[in-house]
Amino acid sequence: SVEPSAVPTEAPREEPSAEPSAVPGPGDQQAAATSENDRAIASCVGTARREQLSSYVASPALLFIGDPGGGTVPGFDLSPANTARIAGAAALVLALTVGASVLVGARLVRPLRALTGAAQRMRDGEDTAPVVVAADNEIGRLAATFNDMSAHRARLEAQRKAMVSDVAHELRTPLSNIRGWLEAAQDGVADPDPEFIAFLHTEAVQLQHIIDDLQDLAQADAGALRLHPEPVDVAELLGQVAAAHQARADAAGVALGVRPADLPLPALTADPVRLRQAVGNLVSNAVRHTPEGGTVTLRAYGSEDGDAVLVDVADTGSGIPAEDLARVFDRFWRGEKSRSRRTGGSGLGLAIVRKLAEAHGGTATAVSTPGEGSVFTLRLPAGEAAPGTPDDPDAMNTTI
Numbered sequence: 001s002v003e004p005s006a007v008p009t010e011a012p013r014e015e016p017s018a019e020p021s022a023v024p025g026p027g028d029q030q031a032a033a034t035s036e037n038d039r040a041i042a043s044c045v046g047t048a049r050r051e052q053l054s055s056y057v058a059s060p061a062l063l064f065i066g067d068p069g070g071g072t073v074p075g076f077d078l079s080p081a082n083t084a085r086i087a088g089a090a091a092l093v094l095a096l097t098v099g100a101s102v103l104v105g106a107r108l109v110r111p112l113r114a115l116t117g118a119a120q121r122m123r124d125g126e127d128t129a130p131v132v133v134a135a136d137n138e139i140g141r142l143a144a145t146f147n148d149m150s151a152h153r154a155r156l157e158a159q160r161k162a163m164v165s166d167v168a169h170e171l172r173t174p175l176s177n178i179r180g181w182l183e184a185a186q187d188g189v190a191d192p193d194p195e196f197i198a199f200l201h202t203e204a205v206q207l208q209h210i211i212d213d214l215q216d217l218a219q220a221d222a223g224a225l226r227l228h229p230e231p232v233d234v235a236e237l238l239g240q241v242a243a244a245h246q247a248r249a250d251a252a253g254v255a256l257g258v259r260p261a262d263l264p265l266p267a268l269t270a271d272p273v274r275l276r277q278a279v280g281n282l283v284s285n286a287v288r289h290t291p292e293g294g295t296v297t298l299r300a301y302g303s304e305d306g307d308a309v310l311v312d313v314a315d316t317g318s319g320i321p322a323e324d325l326a327r328v329f330d331r332f333w334r335g336e337k338s339r340s341r342r343t344g345g346s347g348l349g350l351a352i353v354r355k356l357a358e359a360h361g362g363t364a365t366a367v368s369t370p371g372e373g374s375v376f377t378l379r380l381p382a383g384e385a386a387p388g389t390p391d392d393p394d395a396m397n398t399t400i
Helices: 026-057 060-065 080-123 138-186 194-221 234-244 246-252 272-288 322-327 349-359
Strands: 255-259 295-302 308-315 363-369 373-381
Touching: 080 138, 138 194, 194 349, 234 246, 234 255, 234 272, 234 295, 234 308, 246 255, 246 272, 272 295, 272 308, 272 349, 272 373, 322 363, 349 363, 349 373
Parallel strands: 255 295
Antiparallel strands: 295 308, 308 373, 363 373
């Protein structure tokens, strides 16, 4: 905007001279009239400028409640008109604030109510209660995490139900056999001869084996599986496992052997009892699924960089379909779909193998070609104790 020019002031009046003035002539009268007109014009212009500038120099409050058309800006007062204006402005601001708060609050509360309702439905027994993730903010991330937790809970619940069903079946079979034969002997139908006693003993051993496996898995899940690490001669351990399963392999017509290592093995510190249990489970599984005339071979070797010891148990059995390989270490999973499993077993051995390998800081994997056989591999870190060493007595009972 153009800045206003300075307000002209009246011209200074001439002081009367002490000398006697001359009698004005006609020219002097004309000049006096012109000067009087100039002063009147300057005064009028100054008044107009002051009226124009009054709106620029007045305070905002006076501009709001004053009379812009008046010649003089009135002072602030709480007159009824001014009070009504202030009250109206305050009410408008308050209404806008409340409206904005309601809108923002509704956007925040709506997803929280959905989360609360989903949690209550899960509390009442619903397996999954997903909520809609509408935004990528804190509440949206909370909803996504809740959905993941709900799905994980549903998977665990399904596994629990399946496990209870499988445990009931696995325990029912040997118990039913024992009960049936005992009732037959009690009724005089069966004679308690050595063969009868041997059958009952086999069923009792199978029952005890299932209970022991379940206990091992429960300890592993609870983090209470104890390891007693010490230096292990892997070649000697494989020979012991092969000798322990030789009679079963001979009865099945399966050739069981240990392949010597081509190179010296890296040092291994592990729990020999638990490691023997893991390798034994693999050998038992391989012998069970290898037909007569097949072979089962144990082999130990070091990794290329020397940081791990690998143990392979290879068989020439029926193999495992590719779609089932990811499930071979699951509890109670078996390749045979029917309940009348001719190969026997509790379905817990490979699950225990994986838990024992993980407790040692290693892994358990499997590769298979249907119709040709399978290879199960334990990979254990070399030169490391599964926390604790024999030199540390307090670490010998370390909980994994």
